[in-house]
Amino acid sequence: xxxxxxxxxxxxxxxxxxxxxxxxxxxxxxxxxxxxxxxxxxxxxxxxxxxxxxxxxxxxxxxxxxxxxxxxxxxxxxxxxxxxxxxxxxxxxxxxxxxxxxxxxxxxxxxxxxxxxxxxxxxxxxxxxxxxxxxxxxxxxxxxxxxxxxxxxxxxxxxxxxxxxxxxxxxxxxxxxxxxxxxxxxxxxxxxx
Amino acid sequence: xxxxxxxxxxxxxxxxxxxxxxxxxxxxxxxxxxxxxxxxxxxxxxxxxxxxxxxxxxxxxxxxxxxxxxxxxxxxxxxxxxxxxxxxxxxxxxxxxxxxxxxxxxxxxxxxxxxxxxxxxxxxxxxxxxxxxxxxxxxxxxxxxxxxxxxxxxxxxxxxxxxxxxxxxxxxxxxxxxxxxxxxxxxxxxxxxxxxxxxxxxxxxxxxxxxxxxxxxxxxxxxxxxxxxxxxxxxxxxxxxxxxxxxxxxxxxxxxxxxxxxxxxxxxxxxxxxxxxxxxxxxxxxxxxxxxxxxxxxxxxxxxxxxxxxxxxxxxxxxxxxxxxxxxxxx
Numbered sequence: 064x065x066x067x068x069x070x071x072x073x074x075x076x077x078x079x080x081x082x083x084x085x086x087x088x089x090x091x092x093x094x095x096x097x098x099x100x101x102x103x104x105x106x107x108x109x110x111x112x113x114x115x116x117x118x119x120x121x122x123x124x125x126x127x128x129x130x131x132x133x134x135x136x137x138x139x140x141x142x143x144x145x146x147x148x149x150x151x152x153x154x155x156x157x158x159x160x161x162x163x164x165x166x167x168x169x170x171x172x173x174x175x176x177x178x179x180x181x182x183x184x185x186x187x188x189x190x191x192x193x194x195x196x197x198x199x200x201x202x203x204x205x206x207x208x209x210x211x212x213x214x215x216x217x218x219x220x221x222x223x224x225x226x227x228x229x230x231x232x233x234x235x236x237x238x239x240x241x242x243x244x245x246x247x248x249x250x251x252x253x254x255x256x
Numbered sequence: 257x258x259x260x261x262x263x264x265x266x267x268x269x270x271x272x273x274x275x276x277x278x279x280x281x282x283x284x285x286x287x288x289x290x291x292x293x294x295x296x297x298x299x300x301x302x303x304x305x306x307x308x309x310x311x312x313x314x315x316x317x318x319x320x321x322x323x324x325x326x327x328x329x330x331x332x333x334x335x336x337x338x339x340x341x342x343x344x345x346x347x348x349x350x351x352x353x354x355x356x357x358x359x360x361x362x363x364x365x366x367x368x369x370x371x372x373x374x375x376x377x378x379x380x381x382x383x384x385x386x387x388x389x390x391x392x393x394x395x396x397x398x399x400x401x402x403x404x405x406x407x408x409x410x411x412x413x414x415x416x417x418x419x420x421x422x423x424x425x426x427x428x429x430x431x432x433x434x435x436x437x438x439x440x441x442x443x444x445x446x447x448x449x450x451x452x453x454x455x456x457x458x459x460x461x462x463x464x465x466x467x468x469x470x471x472x473x474x475x476x477x478x479x480x481x482x483x484x485x486x487x488x489x490x491x492x493x494x495x496x497x498x499x500x501x502x503x504x505x506x507x508x509x510x511x512x513x514x515x516x517x518x519x520x521x522x523x524x525x526x527x528x529x530x531x532x533x534x535x536x537x538x539x540x541x542x543x544x545x546x547x548x549x550x551x552x553x554x555x556x557x558x559x560x561x562x563x564x565x566x567x568x569x570x571x572x573x574x575x576x577x578x579x580x581x582x583x584x585x586x587x
Binding site: 081082084085088089092093096097100101105106107110113114117118121178180181183184186187188205206207209211212227228230231234237238241242 | 331
């Protein structure tokens with residue numbers, strides 16, 4: 064089925080045949096998972112988000128119209144789920160601690176470079192969490208998912224101008240956080256202690 | 257200045273090549289003519305580049321299976337080269353059933369808490385004195401409850417209440433068939449069993465295991481009264497939970513409990529040897545080092561630390577931590 068377009072796969076699903084579900088899942092689960100994880104900083108919740116999004120995709124398949132991209136529709140469902148998750152006060156305390164999520168860097172780059180990579184990763188994680196949810200959503204969709212401002216506006220339910228402002232303000236905050244922090248091996252070790 | 261603000265708002269669009277040709281040209285001209293905006297443009301580009309540091313994560317294969325199972329689509333299992341940390345449902349059931357028998361034995365286990373527990377590999381039966389089914393209970397003092405929790409009741413909306421941190425009284429409220437609150441001393445046998453049950457039944461209980469572990473940590477960390485049942489339950493969470501965040505919390509909690517049981521040590525050693533997440537392994541080194549400092553570490557743990565410190569393909573920080581821990585053990 065991998066030769067079929069998203070729209071074609073969804074039409075099969077809409078007809079009641081769920082066999083394309085795994086193909087659609089394979090196409091988008093990675094992007095959805097990464098978005099949810101970076102938005103919520105919680106692996107457990109990110110997994111739940113992916114599950115909910117794809118189950119809803121099946122359940123409400125008939126609400127998908129071919130005039131929009133499937134990715135935009137799926138990210139809309141995901142962003143809604145993530146916003147609801149954050150609205151529940153209890154969940155704010157469930158952020159995963161700063162954890163190393165990447166595999167060890169190849170040692171041929173040397174331990175110093177490996178250390179720097181991990182430091183950078185943690186700094187970006189922390190800086191993203193310092194943004195407002197609206198700014199984080201906009202910058203994640205723009206920077207990491209490559210969505211246009213028009214698509215992000217559709218997902219966030221706001222104007223393109225508002226998206227432009229959110230991305231700009233997010234970048235200003237990130238700039239301060241990422242270009243002024245110092246590097247040092249002790250910082251990372253402290254972070255995981 | 258207004259022009260500068262407008263131009264700077266366009267920088268992210270310039271980076272994603274989303275500006276039309278005319279706007280792109282104007283923005284570049286402005287950057288070249290305005291030194292402040294030129295500096296801002298360089299900083300924006302650098303920030304954009306630094307954001308590449310976040311790695312692309314691959315969803316665990318079990319998520320795919322979970323989704324397809326929920327919608328009823330069958331598929332051949334996908335082979336994976338990722339070292340998984342699967343739930344051992346059968347083992348959990350067996351251990352829970354056996355744990356009920358052990359608890360029914362009551363005083364024996366309580367009086368021999370430092371002995372390793374061997375679980376009988378057969379289905380347990382409940383013959384304790386007047387077992388109380390939680391599903392039929394009302395609002396009660398924990399001392400009025402039997403420590404036996406019959407079956408696997410669905411407990412939801414668990415809330416921990418510690419009205420006076422200066423005493424040992426705590427309350428756990430939750431919904432079963434009705435809302436109920438169990439109040440009692442934190443070392444009361446029934447309260448201990450209830451806490452352990454909540455923590456190990458995250459698929460039945462709400463909120464999640466993470467919060468349940470927080471409750472346990474809050475209740476039993478640094479207490480004077482060691483609770484081997486609690487330590488055992490946390491150790492099982494560390495062994496079985498598939499979320500690294502939960503396992504990290506489990507290690508942290510084990511580190512704060514007053515006495516390390518053999519089950520605790522074995523779980524920490526297993527985590528250090530096998531956990532796929534380096535942050536969990538680093539935490540495990542810390543916990544073992546703390547246990548060692550209190551004189552409770554056995555040779556197996558020392559050997560594992562030594563092995564990790566020397567393991568060429570181990571994460572650099574795990575190796576460093578293990579070496580530091582060994583150095584403290586043998587100054």
